Amino acid sequence: MTKPLIGVTTYLDQARWGVWDMAAALLPAPYPRLVQASGGLAAMLPPGDPATAAEVVARLDGVVVAGGADVEPVRYGAAPDPRTGPPARARDAWELALIEAALASGTPLLGICRGMQLLNVALGGTLIQHLDGHVEAVGVIGRHTVKPVPGTLYASLAPELAEVPTYHHQAVDRLGRGLVPSAYAEDGTVEAVELAEPAWALGVQWHPEMGEDLRVMEGVVRAAGAARR
Template sequence: MAGRPLIGISTYLESRTRWGTWELEAALLPAGYPRLVQRAGGLAAMLPPDEPEHAAAAVARLDGLVIAGGPDVEPVRYGARRDPRTGPPARERDAWELALIDAALAAGVPLLGICRGMQLLNVALGGTLTQHVDGHAEAIGIFGRHPVKPVPGTLYAAAVPEEASVPTFHHQAVDRLGEGLVASAHAADGTVEAVELSCGAGWVLGVQWHPEMDEDLRVMRELVRAAS
């Protein structure tokens, strides 16, 4: 590759974060995300929440985009009432990341959604979410593992053709698929574990698990390759 492509990664925005003697509002990201991009051959750039109207300008400077994991998507975004088990909203992230997704889709910029990012991709395209599923989160603060099976002929299957064990931590999942999306991997219980745009619509993939917590670089390498 002639140069390392620039991959933007959306970030958390936390009101109270402590480091050293400081406790301040912070835009932050688990280090696994930029390290995964770097190990896969890309340059990582953090994209903290901003005004949605600036999303297109941000995406125009990128070669690829990752929407990171994080809190539950606010149910109003897909026309649902909040389930008591759904976490508090992160409205600034929702607005900013939906705008980033829209901008990437419009510009044809390769896009990878991770966990929440996959769910938000589905919502951006008119899909809905199931607000609680059991068996996909080990315990608070602990990633579990389970196998996911690729759908033959999909973008995901081209990267990972075999059933693979993946690190997982989520309690929500895709319900109705968004317009143009197809399921490209499933868990043993039928949960949609990966989604992508139908053939010929550019490199757009969402995975429900957390590749930044694993040694398998194949999905991120495919994003970096597409971004190159």
């Protein structure tokens, strides 16, 4: 049986390797490794023309929107907080278009950290621009526990209290249309959101690619395989 093809969005940044120093589409290796370990095939989706997003999604079995820069506050009608990072406008436009295309086509969708926040924004939600206690130190992945909401998609994947890898200073504020919270941190921060229906769409605020638990990614890979059949 052919493995599901899972597209994963990327950074677009200046990078150095070997003798080169130029703009590059970047994706930390733990993302494709997690897709592969969960039974899928990984394809990188660097920022492109938003008008082509539906065509791209049509060739995929599932979409993962990866972590990265803060979503530009103008996207949810807010002025930037001084602690909000510089915008990644090409990523914002591209990934919003991918999310809209995935939701419209029923393509299974997973948002990770920034990806969860962007899913919320795509559906008309807003974000808290700064949150203390969810970053251990600059460049250091921390850990905290999340509690699933019984009866949700996330709880069906990971029904117990779990310790997760975390690195974020923003969070969901007002939920977007149709989204429901499916996990919380101990301080009450929404740590996972999902669409109640009809599409398979889940966002997690933590970084499953930086841990050992495959269940979230296995969930989207299974859904992608089922949709393909």
